[in-house]
Amino acid sequence: MSNDPLLQPFQLKHLTLRNRIIMTAHEPAYPEEGMPKARYRAYHVERAKGGVAMTMTAGSAAVSKDSPPVFNNLLVYKDEVVPWMKDMTDAVHEQGAAIMIQLTHLGRRTRWDKAFWLPVVSPSHRREASHKAFPKKMEDWDIERIITDYADAAERMKAGGMDGIELQAYGHLMDQFWSPLTNELDAPYGGSLENRLRFTFDVLKEIRKRVGPDFIVGVRYTGDEMLEGGLTKADGLDISRRLKESGLVDFLNVVRGHIDTDAGLTDVIPIQGMANSPHLDFAGEVRAATNFPTFHAAKIPDVATARHAIASGKLDMVGMTRAHMTDPHIVRKIIERREDDIRPCVGANYCLDRIYQGGAAYCIHNAATGRELDMPHTIARAETRKKIVIVGAGPAGLEAARVAGERGHEVVVFEVAPDPGGQIRLTAQSERRKEMISIIDWRMAQCEKYGVTFHFNTWADAGTVQAENPDVVIIATGGMPHTEVLTKGNELVVSSWDIIAGDVKPGSNVLVFDDAGDHAGLQAAEILADAGGRVEIMTPDRSFAPEVMAMNLTPYMRALQNKEVTFTVTYRLEAVEKDGNQLIAYVGSDYGGVSKQRTFDQIVVNHGTVPLDEIYFDLKPASTNLGEVSYEQLIAGVPQSVIRNPDGGFQLFRIGDAVSARNTHAAIYDALRLMKDI
Numbered sequence: 001m002s003n004d005p006l007l008q009p010f011q012l013k014h015l016t017l018r019n020r021i022i023m024t025a026h027e028p029a030y031p032e033e034g035m036p037k038a039r040y041r042a043y044h045v046e047r048a049k050g051g052v053a054m055t056m057t058a059g060s061a062a063v064s065k066d067s068p069p070v071f072n073n074l075l076v077y078k079d080e081v082v083p084w085m086k087d088m089t090d091a092v093h094e095q096g097a098a099i100m101i102q103l104t105h106l107g108r109r110t111r112w113d114k115a116f117w118l119p120v121v122s123p124s125h126r127r128e129a130s131h132k133a134f135p136k137k138m139e140d141w142d143i144e145r146i147i148t149d150y151a152d153a154a155e156r157m158k159a160g161g162m163d164g165i166e167l168q169a170y171g172h173l174m175d176q177f178w179s180p181l182t183n184e185l186d187a188p189y190g191g192s193l194e195n196r197l198r199f200t201f202d203v204l205k206e207i208r209k210r211v212g213p214d215f216i217v218g219v220r221y222t223g224d225e226m227l228e229g230g231l232t233k234a235d236g237l238d239i240s241r242r243l244k245e246s247g248l249v250d251f252l253n254v255v256r257g258h259i260d261t262d263a264g265l266t267d268v269i270p271i272q273g274m275a276n277s278p279h280l281d282f283a284g285e286v287r288a289a290t291n292f293p294t295f296h297a298a299k300i301p302d303v304a305t306a307r308h309a310i311a312s313g314k315l316d317m318v319g320m321t322r323a324h325m326t327d328p329h330i331v332r333k334i335i336e337r338r339e340d341d342i343r344p345c346v347g348a349n350y351c352l353d354r355i356y357q358g359g360a361a362y363c364i365h366n367a368a369t370g371r372e373l374d375m376p377h378t379i380a381r382a383e384t385r386k387k388i389v390i391v392g393a394g395p396a397g398l399e400a401a402r403v404a405g406e407r408g409h410e411v412v413v414f415e416v417a418p419d420p421g422g423q424i425r426l427t428a429q430s431e432r433r434k435e436m437i438s439i440i441d442w443r444m445a446q447c448e449k450y451g452v453t454f455h456f457n458t459w460a461d462a463g464t465v466q467a468e469n470p471d472v473v474i475i476a477t478g479g480m481p482h483t484e485v486l487t488k489g490n491e492l493v494v495s496s497w498d499i500i501a502g503d504v505k506p507g508s509n510v511l512v513f514d515d516a517g518d519h520a521g522l523q524a525a526e527i528l529a530d531a532g533g534r535v536e537i538m539t540p541d542r543s544f545a546p547e548v549m550a551m552n553l554t555p556y557m558r559a560l561q562n563k564e565v566t567f568t569v570t571y572r573l574e575a576v577e578k579d580g581n582q583l584i585a586y587v588g589s590d591y592g593g594v595s596k597q598r599t600f601d602q603i604v605v606n607h608g609t610v611p612l613d614e615i616y617f618d619l620k621p622a623s624t625n626l627g628e629v630s631y632e633q634l635i636a637g638v639p640q641s642v643i644r645n646p647d648g649g650f651q652l653f654r655i656g657d658a659v660s661a662r663n664t665h666a667a668i669y670d671a672l673r674l675m676k677d678i
């Protein structure tokens, strides 16, 4: 047996966990009608197959009707959930993993204008900044019915075959009782710490009455709110001991911080550019103080740090949650001594930010995650070996090369730049976003394994491609910044890429006109502000940088707000004129009736890209499909069979931004879903 600390089993009561790596609760927003159906099941089964010891399903599964989900969560207040749970728990158990579920009442962390339009409840009227509902201060009958709801839900989960449950107590109703900042009730549920914990222990006692002493029950809680007037670390250690000593819980799953603001949430769940494992030592202190099974997750993305967390005795079980969204087969690869093959989580947080925007969680660079029913995590070998020529080594081209290589094809890639990466290489130039380069480095290492041939510094034209005598040609040439958006003076502006690449010296009084709303605009603004310039970020939209999304905005705001940066929404840059060494910006508004003139010394436009598609159109007449993609076949997941020109020599496809400006995930998904069937 291996002596790797991560691969040692852990005994949690009667349950043997096969190793030390878990996925903590994370609702990927895949439920259908609030139920964990085929898609949900497939997501967790893939991770169980990949070797994880335990998967904590859901995340914030709703126990009550007045806790409507803020993103598409499971509705465990419904009896019909039980058979769906049973299907999922059976399927995960078959793969040797344990499976539990996190239950919650969100309290004030939701909205009243959802589901049944019931008032939001909390132990005070205090509003949460993120969700903005003014809660009803709870009465005795609210407390009684919610205690019963928790116990009912726990009973359903036991009937559904779960190995255990976890109650959520950070930012939700349970710890809204705990925190002096959100509990304004009188005794017996308000006042002293003992009173503020009473609701939790009442819930736990009622749950125990229903599920018995053997069923595993844990609590995931904040051990230190890190907020003026909130729960302190000393409170957290006290609560940890009380939870243990109650004899009602079997494990502690500790986090640190508060999640009532986007910034707070980002400190609890750090993203790229922020320190790895920031709360690990704290979790270790909880374990040392309690000598009780302790779980923890917060940006422990790599195996070495996870191993350290276990070997040093800080944790009993280490959460690698987003890491498993990126690569479901981490444990299998550790066992097979293939750690280098693990697809790294780059902390882009596309997954989590998307669910808060109402979407499903997708990983920025694993397009199979959340699409397990249609997209493979392991690529099958093709029956016929083909010659595949790919032009462009950005994320789309490299994903196409990786998948084609894994299918066993002969693959040749042409790239005009000296290095691979395209827009990602540019992005990764910023210190805070340098983790992005792993998207490229991992693919290059995989391509090397599959014997893909690369020609860098090579401008490929139609002739270069045809000389290779390909069966299939993939155009993944990306795009160039699109700055031609003004009625006058397009030649006077520079692009966000010019600033990020360092091709243009930052000005001192700069307008960043950003109507793409993606990272490039803010990234350029950050460079300009860091260089000492005064920067105004202007957008015609109602809010700025919508594509960046909530948690990704946090580090930008921290970098920008303490410098000379202002934000202007609902105004549109229409034209630019030169005036000596200054630029006059003509500013209007989509709402009409506004015309202003402003003076700057530099104007930056961020407006996405225009496709670099010349080579595609040059090759089109020589192809069999004349570039056509059958969307029916693409969606159905079958090989492309369009023939429009029987005399053509090869199939031709283009993917990613070479088609239209989108994002990294879209580029990678384009490549995966096309190439898996070639």
Ligand SMILES: Cc1cc2nc3c(=O)[nH]c(=O)nc-3n(C[C@H](O)[C@H](O)[C@H](O)COP(=O)(O)O)c2cc1C
Binding pocket: 024, 025, 026, 027, 028, 058, 059, 060, 102, 168, 220, 269, 270, 297, 298, 299, 300, 301, 319, 320, 321, 322, 323, 351, 352, 355, 361
């Ligand atoms: C898509 C997504 C949804 C999440 N939802 C929940 C949730 O409902 N409840 C919870 O306690 N944590 C939730 N989390 C937080 C994770 O459990 C974990 O604490 C966090 O991702 C940090 O760990 P990691 O760096 O290993 O990913 C979620 C995370 C993700 C990525």
Ligand code: SF4
Binding pocket: 322, 323, 325, 326, 344, 345, 346, 347, 348, 349, 350, 351, 352, 362, 363, 364, 365, 366
């Ligand atoms: S989107 Fe980013 S943070 Fe989320 S799992 Fe993928 S790589 Fe990790």
